[in-house]
Amino acid sequence: MNKQEVIKKINLEMFAHPTWKPEDADAPTPDFKDGYNAASKANIKIINQLDEPTKVIAHLAEKWHEDIGPVLWWDFPVEEPPYCGTPLDDDFPKYKRHFTELHIPDEVEEELKWVVKIEDNGSAYFVDFFDELQPHL
Numbered sequence: 001m002n003k004q005e006v007i008k009k010i011n012l013e014m015f016a017h018p019t020w021k022p023e024d025a026d027a028p029t030p031d032f033k034d035g036y037n038a039a040s041k042a043n044i045k046i047i048n049q050l051d052e053p054t055k056v057i058a059h060l061a062e063k064w065h066e067d068i069g070p071v072l073w074w075d076f077p078v079e080e081p082p083y084c085g086t087p088l089d090d091d092f093p094k095y096k097r098h099f100t101e102l103h104i105p106d107e108v109e110e111e112l113k114w115v116v117k118i119e120d121n122g123s124a125y126f127v128d129f130f131d132e133l134q135p136h137l
Helices: 003-013 030-049
Strands: 071-074 083-085 098-101 113-118 124-130
Touching: 003 030
Parallel strands: none
Antiparallel strands: 071 083, 071 098, 113 124
């Protein structure tokens, strides 16, 4: 299911067009409907932020300094892939006039390690995670 399908499904489940009549015994109250709709709209806002591209600022070539390091070099309008490097490189294309900085993290965060507990009947489930892989009894 992609992002648009999830948003469509949430919109369908909202109480915008209620099927209940006020005289129905199990009909939700107006406060419940308002709260549910508000929560659904909040969920849609969160979903819209998924895979939202970050805004990239193109700087002029004159602003580059060697302390910045390797960057992506562009020529506008963009007709070819960017060049990754510095103007100090031997093969630097002189016609590239704009750059965007690369932000590469220094350290990669290690994933948490989960411990699986196996019951006598063969079922297994996650019980906890640790920084080190050690037996968990």
